[in-house]
Amino acid sequence: MSILSCRHVSRVYGQGEARVTALSDATFDIPEGQFTVFTGPSGSGKSTLLHLCGGLDLPDEGQILIGGEDLYGMPEKRRAVFRRRTFGFVFQAFNLMPVLTAEENILMPLLLDKRRKDEAWFQELTCLLGISDRLKHLPGQLSGGQQQRVAIARALIAKPRVIFADEPTGNLDTDTGTEVLSLLRSSSRALGSTVVMITHDPGIAALAERRIHIVNGRLKEDGAE
Numbered sequence: 421m422s423i424l425s426c427r428h429v430s431r432v433y434g435q436g437e438a439r440v441t442a443l444s445d446a447t448f449d450i451p452e453g454q455f456t457v458f459t460g461p462s463g464s465g466k467s468t469l470l471h472l473c474g475g476l477d478l479p480d481e482g483q484i485l486i487g488g489e490d491l492y493g494m495p496e497k498r499r500a501v502f503r504r505r506t507f508g509f510v511f512q513a514f515n516l517m518p519v520l521t522a523e524e525n526i527l528m529p530l531l532l533d534k535r536r537k538d539e540a541w542f543q544e545l546t547c548l549l550g551i552s553d554r555l556k557h558l559p560g561q562l563s564g565g566q567q568q569r570v571a572i573a574r575a576l577i578a579k580p581r582v583i584f585a586d587e588p589t590g591n592l593d594t595d596t597g598t599e600v601l602s603l604l605r606s607s608s609r610a611l612g613s614t615v616v617m618i619t620h621d622p623g624i625a626a627l628a629e630r631r632i633h634i635v636n637g638r639l640k641e642d643g644a645e
Contacts, residue, residue, distance in 0.1 A: 429482030460634035466618040508575030523555040585617035
């Protein structure tokens with residue numbers, strides 16, 4: 421069963437001479453549990469695609485289905501709740517709250533949704549990511565790799581069905597980036613989540629189960645394991 425389906429999705433920015441087609445007629449299906457990477461040069465449409473699939477932007481044309489539900493057929497308030505409960509996001513810049521401890525940052529999605537912490541899952545997740553001994557530290561007291569692990573834990577704590585990762589290793593050195601990516605894969609598999617990631621790094625992309633290349637807003641299947 422497809423967890424994410426895009427049907428003829430397009431997104432255009434600007435008008436006249438400033439008009440830019442960021443995404444053109446994108447159509448694909450991603451089955452539940454698959455780790456898919458979208459690759460392409462800067463400005464190719466990768467981030468636009470991720471933002472559209474994650475409910476963060478509005479398409480000009482087309483339809484995006486999540487588990488069979490029309491993401492943009494929902495009223496805005498319902499879509500916001502659906503996004504919070506269904507998706508997890510990992511960004512290149514970590515986006516951690518500097519005044520909160522690692523544990524508080526991880527639990528933020530649950531607090532926003534007024535949900536209780538699943539202690540067993542919290543312990544399993546933080547142990548798997550190797551940050552159990554860093555939970556009382558502030559982000560400024562953590563290395564880049566540790567901050568990204570906290571960000572991954574935050575994305576997974578609410579047990580999302582889909583994890584969207586936007587260049588999650590972009591601010592890390594190669595070895596740390598590969599290690600963090602491996603941890604993202606193992607922790608998402610423990611949960612059974614689907615991972616959709618964008619990257620410009622061919623080495624990182626090679627670790628995915630499926631790769632789709634984007635050039636000038638158009639998609640081309642690149643290969644699969």
